Amino acid sequence: MLRLFRLLLILPPLCLVSAWGAEPAPPSAAAQAPCVRHLVVRNLDGKALTLTPGEFAKLPRATVRDKLPHCDQDGVYEGVLLHEVLRAAGVQFESPADAAKSPAAMRTAYVLVEAADGYQVVFSIAEFLPRQGGRQVLLANRVNGEPLSAKAAPYQVIVPGTVGCERWIRQVTRILVQPGTSSAFAPPPGPAPAPQAAPASTPQAAPATKETPGRVYLVGTGPGDPELISVKAARLLRQADVVFCYSWMKDEIAGFVQPGAVQIASPLLMGGQYCGAKPADFEGELRDRVVRTNEELAKLQQRVKELVAAGKTVVFADNGDPLLFSPWGWIPQHLDECRPTVVPGISSFNAANAALRQGVVGLGSLLISSGTELGNADAERRLRGTLVVFTQRAKLDELLPKLQARYAADTPIAIVCDASYPAERVMRGTLGTIRDVLGGEKLPPLYLVYVGDGLAAPPCCRSWQRWPK
Ligand SMILES: C[S@@+](CC[C@H](N)C(=O)[O-])C[C@H]1O[C@@H](n2cnc3c(N)ncnc32)[C@H](O)[C@@H]1O
Incomplete structure (x- = not known):
């Protein structure tokens, strides 16, 4: 093309x-x-x-x-x-x-x-x-x-x-x-087109829509492979005057942003768990943390408002999809005044599905979970659909017993590491054998865990849902 x-x-x-x-x-x-x-x-x-x-x-x-x-x-x-x-x-x-x-x-x-x-x-x-x-x-x-x-x-x-x-x-x-890019890794040559102010004479110089001055975007940048970023996300990153991200995203987006645009956000804001919380509801160190988090939040809100007032384009960048277990998931709520636009991204979940190369919706349902909190297990009522776990920082050793409480030992499990990155790997086994499959190998920080009968669907049926008889 x-x-x-x-x-x-x-x-x-x-x-x-x-x-x-x-x-x-x-x-x-x-x-x-x-x-x-x-x-x-x-x-x-x-x-x-x-x-x-x-x-x-x-x-x-x-x-x-x-x-x-x-x-x-x-x-x-x-x-x-x-x-x-x-x-x-x-x-x-x-x-x-x-x-x-x-x-x-x-x-x-x-x-x-x-x-x-x-x-x-x-x-x-x-x-x-x-x-x-x-x-x-x-x-x-x-x-x-x-x-x-x-x-x-x-x-x-x-x-x-x-x-x-x-x-x-x-x-x-x-x-x-x-401007397009000749390589998804490289920013286009020359300066990015600068957003310009609307003249007073413009008919209906109305609240801006896409890519007009003074806008805030929450942008998903895809799962890792730079070619899996959307055209829109790449354009917004390139046009942004300021791109807020957490430290680990700095290198991922370096090829897309204007020099000097990136600002690393305070780790206190990550996940937004304490954003807007009342210090009085907490004690000791936690109370202190809530106070400091709210101070950081107020600073950020003020800064973004100033940038928007000055006609700047502000992007909050997150990997994968920006509303799926995202550390920026709170932006639409806490920056509501700036009417942020959410630009979806290809999630690591989509990339991991591609790595598995099979339809993963086993017995007609798919549950997506995070960490080791799989909901309140009832040992008698085991899960039958496919469960996908965004592991966050949870250790497999903590996760496995919880999965074993929900599924039979011969239930297939797949671990997808570094989906869409060059180091992508898929490890398969059953809940009973996966430890042996891993053989004590340390998993990388980024991996997703899939569990469910659907993972064992025969090749001829892999792209189809299987229903219980
Ligand atoms: C904070 S969540 C962010 C998820 C992101 N919003 C998305 O849609 O992919 C981070 C978790 O996503 C998973 N993850 C993110 N990128 C991944 C990748 N490339 N391969 C495998 N898992 C990944 C890991 O379980 C990681 O702990």
Whole structure:
């Protein structure tokens, strides 16, 4: 896929058809489409061009005939080809012969189209080139001689010849050329586009949505393999002015963040167990800890508020999914005032499933637990579904007896260490044999434990649930 990008693109000398300026904030999701008239197009330099309807109308016009969504009739859409819109914003499409000369940042850039309601679609730049198959992606503002309906206005992307209209994005308000990375490990060359303040004249300069100034994000960065970070998480890390993380995450995210952006959070905040607790409810050292935790929390809250007020993008980074046994799980509650956006991540659980290479939902149920607290065991009512344990810092020696109280000794168990890292390993046995399998080997800090009959499903049935007879 990345090869497609290599064919094209260089940044041109700036040729503008309208005023360059600070990028206006997108309208709020609640905004009514008919009121949204301006189109923001941002190029790879981070420079935003705001087109009024009149300026849009002066760009080279084109028409495309295609099926109207949700009916069998054809419609004639009229507007401006998307590559012409990009050209107006200063993106120059070069000939393939010169592609090798183009900066890596342009070869890997992609185009993010955003709607007023938050819907987003990504295109590769190469998709807009006639020589790449001639797909004429159109930014339409009229259909069958009429302005677009309120549901689709002010602009709708028309992708002719597609099955399904998922990428026929309506109510388009922003088109952003985004830097990609040539390697998931490496940050893109050049400075990350700086968030810019909304001008006072912007219509509906409303509370920001994604990636606009002054936002707080809780971001999952995936289970370890840097290629398993989402496109969105990588972009937010790259654009963030400040990235808060705990010390062990520093190296994991180093390849994604701007220099100097990382700030290590106080370990007192980890897990948020005592965040907001009342010191009077505790005694001795614990009371002291609660007091200090609340001081750290207040400091952090104040700092984040200041950053947001100054228009900065703040990211709290966590590995895996940020709400699954996460040390930052309390952020949505305690930073509620800043309306943090949660960006999910691939959990170590997903990575461990992949390492096991089988469907793990045994007898129709899956329980996910943490540490050695498996709930209040009733020795007579054993578990039958698959149990997955995020071990945290629990020792296997403490965990095994609790598992043995819940499952028969011949129940399969799998231990997945360092899922998605180069050192990934899977050890299998039964609850009765696993100690022998390990042979006294010390497990690494990161591992998940799976227990249940589902792990023993025969190969032909491994991706299917098995139900008790
Ligand atoms: C604080 S929890 C964080 C979980 C994270 N939010 C997630 O979704 O994967 C840490 C525990 O997750 C598990 N874990 C995290 N990364 C792992 C990996 N790459 N391989 C195996 N287990 C992992 C371990 O049990 C570890 O003790």
